[in-house]
Amino acid sequence: MPTILVIDDNPSVATALDVLFSLHDLHTLRAESPRAGLELLAREAVDLVIQDMNFEADTTSGDEGVALFHQIRARHPDLPVILLTAWTHLESAIDLVKAGAADYLAKPWDDRKLLATVNNLLELGEARRELSQARAGERTRRDALLQGHDLRGLVYADPASEAVLALACQVARSDLPVLVTGPNGAGKERYAEIIHANSAVAGGPFVALNCGALPAELIEAELFGADAGAYTGATKAREGKFEAADGGTLFLDEIGTLPLAGQVKLLRVLETGRFQRLGSNRERSVKVRVVSATNADLPALIAEGRFREDLYYRLNGIELRVPPLAQRPRDILPLARHFLPPGKRLDEDAARALQRHAWPGNVRELRNVMQRAALLARGDVIGAGDLALPAAAEAAAAGGDEPDRASIEAALARNGGVLAQAAADLGLSRQALYRRLDRLGIPRG
Numbered sequence: 001m002p003t004i005l006v007i008d009d010n011p012s013v014a015t016a017l018d019v020l021f022s023l024h025d026l027h028t029l030r031a032e033s034p035r036a037g038l039e040l041l042a043r044e045a046v047d048l049v050i051q052d053m054n055f056e057a058d059t060t061s062g063d064e065g066v067a068l069f070h071q072i073r074a075r076h077p078d079l080p081v082i083l084l085t086a087w088t089h090l091e092s093a094i095d096l097v098k099a100g101a102a103d104y105l106a107k108p109w110d111d112r113k114l115l116a117t118v119n120n121l122l123e124l125g126e127a128r129r130e131l132s133q134a135r136a137g138e139r140t141r142r143d144a145l146l147q148g149h150d151l152r153g154l155v156y157a158d159p160a161s162e163a164v165l166a167l168a169c170q171v172a173r174s175d176l177p178v179l180v181t182g183p184n185g186a187g188k189e190r191y192a193e194i195i196h197a198n199s200a201v202a203g204g205p206f207v208a209l210n211c212g213a214l215p216a217e218l219i220e221a222e223l224f225g226a227d228a229g230a231y232t233g234a235t236k237a238r239e240g241k242f243e244a245a246d247g248g249t250l251f252l253d254e255i256g257t258l259p260l261a262g263q264v265k266l267l268r269v270l271e272t273g274r275f276q277r278l279g280s281n282r283e284r285s286v287k288v289r290v291v292s293a294t295n296a297d298l299p300a301l302i303a304e305g306r307f308r309e310d311l312y313y314r315l316n317g318i319e320l321r322v323p324p325l326a327q328r329p330r331d332i333l334p335l336a337r338h339f340l341p342p343g344k345r346l347d348e349d350a351a352r353a354l355q356r357h358a359w360p361g362n363v364r365e366l367r368n369v370m371q372r373a374a375l376l377a378r379g380d381v382i383g384a385g386d387l388a389l390p391a392a393a394e395a396a397a398a399g400g401d402e403p404d405r406a407s408i409e410a411a412l413a414r415n416g417g418v419l420a421q422a423a424a425d426l427g428l429s430r431q432a433l434y435r436r437l438d439r440l441g442i443p444r445g
Contacts, residue, residue, distance in 0.1 A: 002027065004026055004050060006028055007033075007049065008030075026118070046079065047079075048082070048102075051083060069101060073099070084105055085107065090104075100444075127414075128418065145169060149169045149194075152194050154194065169194065172197075177315050177316070178192075180294075181293070182323065187322060201248050205246075206248055208251040209251070209252055211252055220265060222241055223266065225242075226238050228279075240277065246287060249288070249291060250288045251293070253294075255292040256296030257296075263311050267308065267311045270290060271314070273288075332355055350373075353384040356427045373388070408426065409442070
């Protein structure tokens with residue numbers, strides 16, 4: 001049952017609030033003076049405070065109520081405080097709302113409005129606690145991943161990225177082949193490197209081959225090697241990627257582009273660990289952990305007869321799905337700052353524009369945008385104009401697409417009433433959010 005502390009030296013006021021709250025399953029504590037109220041706060045768990053603005057020792061100025069609020073704020077910065085005020089102290093109450101009070105109500109108050117305000121603040125407090133617990137859990141998980149694994153310098157902040165990273169670290173110690181899927185530019189190779197770095201073959205080589213970057217006639221030579229004279233221009237024997245990766249990890253990027261003839265031979269190597277170089281009858285043995293990646297829909301390619309189903313299941317011991325950057329928005333600013341050279345920083349308009357952009361090119365696009373902006377910016381501070389993003393994002397950065405009341409209230413609820421986090425969620429600076437709250441009449445506390 002939520003607990004509300006009423007600090008008021010008028011017994012009739014305290015009793016009326018006690019009766020009102022008890023009818024709505026709210027527990028009330030009572031204090032008749034600022035000192036008694038502070039003592040109760042020091043030893044009791046309280047969810048909300050309702051305090052008077054003036055007490056018998058200070059019946060005219062309201063200074064004692066102001067001092068009480070500031071003491072509560074200093075000792076319990078996250079505790080919501082509602083002010084009860086006479087009209088003579090209305091200006092002081094408004095000033096305290098600007099200083100962080102949740103709301104104020106003039107005496108005599110409206111029961112329905114008071115209950116609505118109290119319930120909203122209690123729900124907001126619960127959401128804030130849940131958010132705090134979730135963030136604490138995130139920090140614990142991040143620390144565990146960082147301390148127990150080699151993350152290869154991966155920069156991330158979004159829970160969606162954390163989930164993929166945790167799975168990559170979990171499967172790394174197994175012998176299962178891993179298929180990393182996701183759009184171009186999302187960072188699939190980095191996850192392959194993390195799998196290798198945390199695997200039983202971490203001390204062996206990590207060899208990468210982009211299957212889509214070579215002509216079909218050269219793919220087999222790249223994979224399996226070739227003896228001298230195996231094809232035109234092969235003047236000497238060459239080692240293939242499987243031999244180079246022996247005792248380590250072979251990363252096959254864009255596996256969906258591998259020609260069918262190469263798929264047959266790749267399947268045999270995966271099943272037997274044996275292969276022949278082009279132009280050779282000698283069988284060679286290797287022990288290689290295979291991680292492959294694709295942005296293609298392999299089941300669709302199978303249905304079209306362009307990819308072997310048996311190879312798909314051989315490669316897909318476990319699938320690691322890397323989401324596009326747009327689906328992990330909390331990664332955007334940490335990555336953007338990571339890509340900037342030392343001494344360069346983003347202003348708030350630039351940060352807002354980055355968060356509003358759709359990032360069809362994912363992390364690769366973000367890296368290119370930041371490198372270009374760092375080169376073109378005239379000073380150390382990068383503004384929205386330096387990013388050269390599409391006009392829609394620049395208009396949003398200029399404040400042309402302001403969120404409505406529903407969007408703001410939803411963002412506040414998602415972020416437990418923490419204004420800085422809600423502002424980032426909405427793609428606004430804190431100052432812009434403050435102005436929007438004031439225009440819409442939404443309390444800041």
